[in-house]
Amino acid sequence: MLGPVALIQGSSRGLGLQFCKHVLKNKTPAVVIATCRDPDGAAELRNLGAAHPGRLTVLRLDVTREEDIRRASEQVKESFGRLDLIINAAAMLHPSGKGETSLRDVSAQGIISTLTTNTVGPLVMAKYFAPLLQKGGGSFGQQPPEKAKQHSGVLANITAKVGSIGDNGLGGWYSYRMSKAALNMATRNLSIELGRSRPKVVCVSLHPGTVNTDLSRQYHKNVPKDKLFSSEHSVNCLMSIIDTLNIEKSGKAYNWDGTELPW
Ligand SMILES: NC(=O)c1ccc[n+]([C@@H]2O[C@H](COP(=O)([O-])OP(=O)(O)OC[C@H]3O[C@@H](n4cnc5c(N)ncnc54)[C@H](OP(=O)(O)O)[C@@H]3O)[C@@H](O)[C@H]2O)c1
Incomplete structure (x- = not known):
């Protein structure tokens, strides 16, 4: 029988790629649908597929293109009929690669691009994939099946602490924070x-x-060593949270350690 099915959106590198590795390594016989905008350029993802024959499907999906999302949802419906987990991982800091330090750096196009990828994309993903999540409910963790069945699928949007309005004491990074x-x-x-x-x-x-990936790389020199996580560590933490989710925990934001992040 088909094991739990996870779709990782934005899986060519960084955390998205690590989520794919984690599920394939730890949750036999789970299968992964990995989406990215350039499958031909995603060498690590292809190697991962070769190492796990029959368990990784790669689909082309630029999260800014509604047509890509619609098409992918039809492919998943036809091949799998359900989804147990979606992780919306793709994001950018800013098209320039640098967060704005002041109003001077703000441009309408920069904000629009960042919001289109980081915010609109995950919402449109939900629009097309929610019906498949409603048919899911398989667990990726160690919970007994009766507990895991309290809800259907899980939709996890990867956010950032800097998106917390309550926590913002520093300013800057208009586009990314707003997204x-x-x-x-x-x-x-x-x-x-x-x-x-x-x-x-x-x-x-x-x-x-704060994770050792390309997204925040140019800021890592300011981060104490013990506060800069490997993607393995971060994904282990986030999957532990996902494993214990239930309907009472829905509608909230959580830090990597499971504590609630203020809005
Ligand atoms: N790293 C951190 O310190 C940190 C901290 C807080 C939150 N986060 C969040 O964690 C998530 C993962 O980030 P990361 O650190 O893994 O970043 P990353 O290494 O820079 O990877 C970003 C990913 O997003 C993909 N992407 C960008 N635009 C896309 C589009 N239009 N369509 C499809 N995919 C697209 C990239 O694909 P390509 O290879 O095609 O460019 C890449 O796979 C993001 O939501 C980020 O905001 C990261």
């Missing part, structure tokens, strides 16, 4: 709408910590 604050609002809204459905879908935002 993640708005993503958190999308998570909350989704948890309400999909929490009314039968069966209910659990929707959460997850902050991975």
Whole structure:
């Protein structure tokens, strides 16, 4: 029988790639649908597929293109018929690669591009994939099946602590902060709408910590060594949170250590 099915959106590198590795390594016989905008250029992902024959499907999906998302949802419906977990991992800091330090750096196009990828994309993913999540409910963790069956699938949007309005004491990074604050609002809204459905879908935002990936690389020199996580560590933490989710925990944002992140 088919094991749990996870779709990792934004899986060519960084945390998305690590989520794929984690599920394939730890959760036999789980299968992974890895989406990325350039499968031909995603060498690590291809190697991962070769190492796990029959368990990794790679689909082309640029999260800014609704047509790609619609097409991928039809392919998943046809091949798998359900989803147990979606992780929306793709994001950018800013098209320039640098967060704005002041208003001087703000450009309309920079903000629009960042929001299109980081916020609109995950919401449109939810629009097309929610029906498949409603058919899911398989667990990726060690929970007994009766506990795991309290809800259907899980939708996890990868957010960032800097998207917390309550936590913002520093300013800057207008586009990225706004994109993640708005993503958190999308998570909350989704948890309400999909929490009314039968069966209910659990929707959460997850902050991975500061992680040693390309996204924040140019800022790592300012981060103390013990505060800069490997993607393995971060994904282990986030998957432990996902394993213990239930419907009461839906509609919230969580830090990598499981504590709640203030809006
Ligand atoms: N790293 C950190 O310190 C940190 C901290 C807090 C939150 N986060 C969040 O964690 C998540 C993962 O980030 P990361 O650190 O793994 O970043 P990363 O290494 O820079 O990877 C970003 C990923 O997003 C993909 N992507 C960008 N635009 C896309 C698009 N239009 N369509 C499809 N995929 C697209 C990239 O694909 P390509 O290879 O095609 O460019 C890449 O796979 C993000 O949501 C980020 O905001 C990261």
